[in-house]
Amino acid sequence: MASITDVAxxxxxxxxxxxxxxxxxxxxxxxxxxRVLDAVxxxxxxxxxxxxxxxSKSSRRVALVVxxxxxxxxxxxxxxxxxxxxxxxxxxxxxEVLTVFSxxxxxxxxxxxxxxxxxxxxxxxxxxxxxxENEEFHELIENDAYPFVVVDAPLEGPRISYVTVDHTKAQxxxxxxxxxxxxxxxxxxxAGRRNGYVTDLRLQGAVDACLERNVHLNAHYxxxxxxxxxxxxxxxxxxxxxxxxxxxxxxxxAVSALKHMDIFRPVCGYDxxxxxxxxxxxxxxxxxxxxxxxxxxxxxVMSLLEGNPGEGIIVPHRxxxxxxxxxxx
Amino acid sequence: MASITDVAxxxxxxxxxxxxxxxxxxxxxxxxxxRVLDAVxxxxxxxxxxxxxxxSKSSRRVALVVxxxxxxxxxxxxxxxxxxxxxxxxxxxxxEVLTVFSxxxxxxxxxxxxxxxxxxxxxxxxxxxxxxENEEFHELIENDAYPFVVVDAPLEGPRISYVTVDHTKAQxxxxxxxxxxxxxxxxxxxAGRRNGYVTDLRLQGAVDACLERNVHLNAHYxxxxxxxxxxxxxxxxxxxxxxxxxxxxxxxxAVSALKHMDIFRPVCGYDxxxxxxxxxxxxxxxxxxxxxxxxxxxxxVMSLLEGNPGEGIIVPHRxxxxxxxxxxx
DNA sequence: CTGTTAGCGCGTTCAA
DNA sequence: TTGAACGCGCTAACAG
Numbered sequence: 287m288a289s290i291t292d293v294a295x296x297x298x299x300x301x302x303x304x305x306x307x308x309x310x311x312x313x314x315x316x317x318x319x320x321r322v323l324d325a326v327x328x329x330x331x332x333x334x335x336x337x338x339x340x341x342s343k344s345s346r347r348v349a350l351v352v353x354x355x356x357x358x359x360x361x362x363x364x365x366x367x368x369x370x371x372x373x374x375x376x377x378x379x380x381x382e383v384l385t386v387f388s389x390x391x392x393x394x395x396x397x398x399x400x401x402x403x404x405x406x407x408x409x410x411x412x413x414x415x416x417x418x419e420n421e422e423f424h425e426l427i428e429n430d431a432y433p434f435v436v437v438d439a440p441l442e443g444p445r446i447s448y449v450t451v452d453h454t455k456a457q458x459x460x461x462x463x464x465x466x467x468x469x470x471x472x473x474x475x476x477a478g479r480r481n482g483y484v485t486d487l488r489l490q491g492a493v494d495a496c497l498e499r500n501v502h503l504n505a506h507y508x509x510x511x512x513x514x515x516x517x518x519x520x521x522x523x524x525x526x527x528x529x530x531x532x533x534x535x536x537x538x539x540a541v542s543a544l545k546h547m548d549i550f551r552p553v554c555g556y557d558x559x560x561x562x563x564x565x566x567x568x569x570x571x572x573x574x575x576x577x578x579x580x581x582x583x584x585x586x587v588m589s590l591l592e593g594n595p596g597e598g599i600i601v602p603h604r605x606x607x608x609x610x611x612x613x614x615x
Numbered sequence: 616m617a618s619i620t621d622v623a624x625x626x627x628x629x630x631x632x633x634x635x636x637x638x639x640x641x642x643x644x645x646x647x648x649x650r651v652l653d654a655v656x657x658x659x660x661x662x663x664x665x666x667x668x669x670x671s672k673s674s675r676r677v678a679l680v681v682x683x684x685x686x687x688x689x690x691x692x693x694x695x696x697x698x699x700x701x702x703x704x705x706x707x708x709x710x711e712v713l714t715v716f717s718x719x720x721x722x723x724x725x726x727x728x729x730x731x732x733x734x735x736x737x738x739x740x741x742x743x744x745x746x747x748e749n750e751e752f753h754e755l756i757e758n759d760a761y762p763f764v765v766v767d768a769p770l771e772g773p774r775i776s777y778v779t780v781d782h783t784k785a786q787x788x789x790x791x792x793x794x795x796x797x798x799x800x801x802x803x804x805x806a807g808r809r810n811g812y813v814t815d816l817r818l819q820g821a822v823d824a825c826l827e828r829n830v831h832l833n834a835h836y837x838x839x840x841x842x843x844x845x846x847x848x849x850x851x852x853x854x855x856x857x858x859x860x861x862x863x864x865x866x867x868x869a870v871s872a873l874k875h876m877d878i879f880r881p882v883c884g885y886d887x888x889x890x891x892x893x894x895x896x897x898x899x900x901x902x903x904x905x906x907x908x909x910x911x912x913x914x915x916v917m918s919l920l921e922g923n924p925g926e927g928i929i930v931p932h933r934x935x936x937x938x939x940x941x942x943x944x
Numbered sequence: 945c946t947g948t949t950a951g952c953g954c955g956t957t958c959a960a
Numbered sequence: 961t962t963g964a965a966c967g968c969g970c971t972a973a974c975a976g
Contacts, residue, residue: 340665
């Protein structure tokens with residue numbers, strides 16, 4: 287395995303010249319540049335990223351922390367799309383990505399986590415699905431331990447950016463759409479987890495819309511859980527004309543309950559996951575582009591790494607219907 | 616950020632002594648060991664993994680290459696479980712894991728891929744979903760470019776291990792089960808991709824069982840595609856008493872077609888994905904534990920890294936029924 | 945525009 | 961049982 291020294295010798299130049307060529311420094315004559323490149327070619331040289339990281343003190347490594355609260359999240363398409371988007375974009379940006387599931391970090395204190403990442407020479411951290419209750423990471427954020435990019439939580443600061451869809455607007459749009467289409471007297475809203483970032487934002491959108499259209503809103507937390515959505519639906523669907531859910535999984539639960547109750551109610555979800563196409567029920571949803579969100583998260587990391595201040599990035603959403611025909615393509 | 620030198624000074628010893636303590640060398644007196652550990656504690660020292668990798672020439676980094684042939688695979692739970700298992704086990708083994716989706720590598724030659732990983736100082740590669748057609752990786756395997764662990768392809772050698780369920784046996788078991796339960800004259804078997812590793816193995820199991828029970832086997836490739844499974848079912852279901860599929864997705868397609876045709880046939884799948892619980896059809900499947908498979912893949916990597924010869928690891932499977940009630944828990 | 949040199953933090957001889 | 965010194969491969973002054 288050829289090293290930079292070998293290339294330097296072969297090209298008859300100094301190592302720093304080779305380094306400059308490899309890193310696209312401008313002040314290199316075309317002549318020597320070519321000689322170096324030739325030597326690189328002949329020796330099949332490839333820079334040692336590890337050595338580079340050590341020397342430059344810039345590892346270009348970023349951790350993707352995926353919060354998993356239940357087995358279900360360990361299999362879902364949302365996190366997969368997050369990973370896919372981040373990995374692909376990171377490759378383009380020549381960043382190295384370390385995938386971390388929150389379960390690995392269970393039981394560690396903030397400082398242990400910090401040291402863990404320090405040991406790995408992580409330069410920035412992206413948080414997917416951070417909840418308000420996670421004290422360790424909030425402590426790290428407080429301490430400005432790393433540059434952070436948070437997905438779906440409006441945390442902003444000098445070294446912290448966020449990327450999210452406008453959940454309030456999205457839920458508002460969805461709710462208005464349902465109200466205008468079905469003209470309900472009362473709508474059952476199944477919210478997420480009490481005091482959760484996106485839960486609150488979406489709930490706000492639901493409230494706004496119902497206030498504006500003057501329809502009664504019956505809102506309950508169902509913890510993003512299919513099971514709880516089933517229970518809530520059994521309990522409240524009779525008194526509601528429409529069911530609006532803060533996640534597709536809850537919507538699926540609601541539909542399941544409705545079928546069991548043998549009554550019909552218009553239902554809508556939130557997220558736009560493939561699974562929605564399988565349940566054989568007319569249902570619309572807020573489509574989030576998780577891949578794109580993650581691409582933006584990587585972009586935000588790059589920006590932070592370049593010394594720019596944190597910013598908030600809003601990714602567009604759409605209201606769509608997912609059908610089986612779409613899904614099987 | 617304290618370095619090994621700081622610790623050495625603080626403890627009043629040489630750096631190499633610190634190094635030895637950190638790496639659990641035996642020839643260190645308890646006294647100095649303790650002094651070092653105290654210094655480590657006081658300074659909050661954490662070893663620099665990057666420097667360690669450079670110095671020792673052992674990065675402990677392994678690449679997880681996930682082959683993606685269609686958008687669908689980029690969202691599915693199988694790959695997510697693979698990643699989850701690998702990441703968790705790698706953490707325990709103090710390995711660092713680099714997630715790579717095959718799409719990133721598209722268009723690269725074998726040597727480019729090799730150099731890419733060389734640059735990243737990857738020491739071993741795990742392949743998920745390798746197909747026989749992938750020339751680049753087969754070339755790398757031929758050239759013994761890296762230690763490899765292949766999931767679901769029976770490739771074995773001095774520096775290549777595999778881990779898989781016994782697909783032939785599993786499909787055989789499933790087929791026998793269906794035959795004995797439903798007593799079909801003729802069974803429709805929807806196989807995967809022509810000339811694929813697992814496709815051939817499973818097909819063999821199906822053939823063996825039908826031969827043994829003396830039932831007619833009508834086998835067709837459906838490319839692991841829901842759409843093609845639908846087409847095949849429309850075409851052949853009328854002439855068959857039972858439909859056995861080499862994947863759950865194809866089984867779901869078959870069920871969808873059957874509903875559309877308004878006829879009933881016993882159907883079984885293969886994989887054991889959650890989605891199966893949503894289709895409201897009595898259906899059994901071969902359950903693979905993808906998480907466990909991946910854990911074993913990491914174990915196999917460790918073994919290879921320690922210089923042991925490649926080996927084949929068989930992970931157990933089960934025949935189960937996935938119901939909605941199981942899924943929503 | 946180019947080459948020399950001094951680290952980066954750690955593992956690893958090899959003397960002591 | 962310990963520590964000084966060298967080197968891993970590269971980047972970043974600095975000098976020319």
